[in-house]
Amino acid sequence: YKIKVGISACLLGQEVRFDGGHKRSSFCDRDLGAYFDYHPVCPEMAIGLGAPRAAIRLVKRNGEVRAEASNGSFDVTEKLIAFSEQKARQLDFISGYILCAKSPSCGMERVKLYGANNEGSAKEGIGLFAKALMEANPLLPVEEDGRLNDPILRENFVLRVFAYHDWQQLC
Numbered sequence: 761y762k763i764k765v766g767i768s769a770c771l772l773g774q775e776v777r778f779d780g781g782h783k784r785s786s787f788c789d790r791d792l793g794a795y796f797d798y799h800p801v802c803p804e805m806a807i808g809l810g811a812p813r814a815a816i817r818l819v820k821r822n823g824e825v826r827a828e829a830s831n832g833s834f835d836v837t838e839k840l841i842a843f844s845e846q847k848a849r850q851l852d853f854i855s856g857y858i859l860c861a862k863s864p865s866c867g868m869e870r871v872k873l874y875g876a877n878n879e880g881s882a883k884e885g886i887g888l889f890a891k892a893l894m895e896a897n898p899l900l901p902v903e904e905d906g907r908l909n910d911p912i913l914r915e916n917f918v919l920r921v922f923a924y925h926d927w928q929q930l931c
């Protein structure tokens with residue numbers, strides 16, 4: 761029996777990134793995969809952006825965070841938020857989530873947030889899917905792939921996932 765855990769699809773080797781590649785984490789896939797039954801999600805593919813595609817980035821415009829193509833060719837803010845909010849509500853069967861760091865969709869924190877007039881960026885954004893996921897499931901254990909290389913954070917995450925799963929069984 762394996763515990764169901766959500767994960768950014770590119771971390772399992774799915775070729776869904778903007779450049780048509782992936783970000784397979786052998787630790788997540790092979791090692792943690794022994795305990796977790798993964799539910800992979802790629803929010804950008806799910807809203808119909810193919811791979812390869814123009815990269816998207818977060819831009820602060822009139823006080824609002826928008827998801828725009830870095831070449832200015834499209835804006836997927838509303839589509840990405842609508843998908844993310846709906847998907848986040850449906851994920852009540854998972855006991856944890858591993859997010860791909862720095863992504864404008866999946867990044868949990870420190871995502872580049874650009875100014876409206878290309879005046880540079882600050883690492884203060886949250887990916888739009890990650891934000892919806894954490895807001896809809898505030899107690900869900902969530903971690904970024906890179907931080908799981910740290911043995912203490914890794915153990916902490918796995919223990920939180922098991923504890924959350926036990927709590928779900930009681931509800």
Ligand code: SF4
Pocket residue numbers: 768769770771776777778801802803804805860863865866
């Ligand atoms: Fe898709 Fe998220 Fe991976 Fe980007 S980080 S390729 S949106 S799963």
